[in-house]
Amino acid sequence: MSENDRRLHREAALIAGRPAPHVPPRRTKAYRIKDDREAVAVARELAREFAIGAAERDRERRLPLAEIERFSQSGLWAITVPKAHGGAGVSAVTLAEVTAIISAADSSIGQIPQNHFYMVEALRLAGSEEQKRHFFGRILDGDRLGNAFTEIGTRTPVDFRTRLRKENGRLLLNGQKFYSTGSLFAHIVVAVAKDENERVNLVFIDRATPGLDLVDDWTSFGQRSTGSGTVTFDDVEVTAFEVVDHDGVFERPTPMGPLAQIVHSAVQVGLARGALAETISYVRAHARPFFELSIKHGFEDPHTIHAVGDVSIRVHAADALLARAGRLLDAATETPTEDTVAVASIAVAEVKALATETAQLASTKLIELGGARSTLESYGLDRFWRNARTHSLHDPVRWKYHHIGNYYLNGLLPPRHGAI
Structure with missing residues (x-):
């Protein structure tokens, strides 16, 4: 790349956006979470905090700098560091549940550490002992890893000019x-x-x-x-x-691919949970009955009751598939073989497919059942659909069905990469 090309790249990016915010070096060491139970408890506490102001952050495109600092200082960004290196080494079940809990409150915050956890896993699988000691130590102390993975203007998202x-x-x-x-x-x-x-x-x-x-x-x-x-x-x-x-982590059977995907799946599960919770809250407080009915409250409408029941079943099914995928991923992590990694990959693909569709259904029903007033900007309820739709484009669900069908029908193992 010539000096002129580099200058044009920088100038084009700056014209399109704003300079990155200042992130100072970490000043204090993060809290160290001890086990899976504590990780879930801390996530629930933070989710209550992050839900406050989520609509405003979305509306203003305000970067959650303070929230991310709180998130990493809580110790949750270090929960996958192996126990041998001083971390909690939590299960994939717990990692997925933590992600879903945070994503139900604010799915942008829930997605942000996905690549951090991916890179922690890369270090576990491919880093030297010296690299593990150094980087795991920094992560345990509260340093955050960011992603610079995909490029635009290439034939596919995994073609790299860098x-x-x-x-x-x-x-x-x-x-x-x-x-x-x-x-x-x-x-x-x-x-x-x-x-x-x-x-x-x-x-x-x-x-x-x-x-x-x-x-x-x-x-x-x-x-x-x-x-x-x-x-x-x-x-x-x-x-x-x-x-x-x-490359080496995909040249042999490893849990790298399904680990990456279970976090994305959990974001969608969290979005579905959040949209359902908002639907129930809004309908109970504000929805009016259809004028042909003689009922007093919108939540007594039989069609509304049916719709909430339908979405609830789908959300609970996604919850169950997420936990199942986590258990199978834990088994593949413990004993990585062609078969165990394939089983985990397919299980994660199943929850990703269902959760993605359920999140979009739940977020659509939120507006439909809420009525015209639910579209007001002050409520910010449209963010659930916009977030679910945007996040779903990370990798297409139509290919999840393809690999799942090929596995069960034709016995074909899914490919090994970060999107399956």
Whole structure:
């Protein structure tokens, strides 16, 4: 990339958005969560806090800087660090439930650490012991990892132009990323780049490293406060210690793919829970009966009662599938084989498919049953549908059905990658 191209990249991103907010170095060490039960309890406490102001943050596109600091300082961002390295090493069941609890309150906040947990798993599977000690230690202390994975303008979302190359004895990173969820809040930005041998690597870069630029230019109609904007790398000098092989974790059976996807699935489960809870609350408080009925309250409408019952069943089914997928993922983590990883991947695909459709149904019924007044901007109820629809585009549900059907009908194992 020429100097002129780099300058144009930076200028285009800045024109489209705002400079990244200042995230100072961490000043205090995070609380260390001891076990699964505590992790769920802490998540429930934080969810109550995050629900306050969720509609306003969405409406104003306000980045949840204080909330993310509270989130990581609570210890929840370190719950997957292995016990051997001082972490709680919680189960996948617990990780998914924590994500769903937070996402029901604010799905943008629930999504932000998804790539953080993905990179923690990459370190567990492919990092050297020295890298694990260093990065796990920082994560336990409260440092956050951000994602610089996907690029725009390539044939597919997993084609990478970002390059890691040696030049005059230095290891340099150059390229530009979009959909960089979490990087605006990160202490360490993790870039995905190809090396000179065309292997895909993860590069762990301190936020303040010269040549690394972040821009807040995420303008989607949903998940507005995830900070999923642009990251540019302009001759960023890194060391071999900061590089972890990404290809290797998919060249053998590992839980990497289903681990990535169960967090996304849990975001959708949380959205479905949140939309259902809002429906019940709003209908009980505000919905009026149809004028052909002689009933006094909207919540006595038989069609409304039926719709809430239908959505409730689907949400509870998604809950059950999420827990089941977590248990099968835990089994695959304990004994990773072709079969156990495939079973976990299919189970996660099942909950992702159902939860995605249920979240959209629940968020649509919220407006339908609430009536015309429920569309007022002051309520912000449309955010549930916008967030569910936007987040669902991370990877298409139609391909979940394809892999699930091929597995059960034809005995074909799903591919190993981060989207299944």
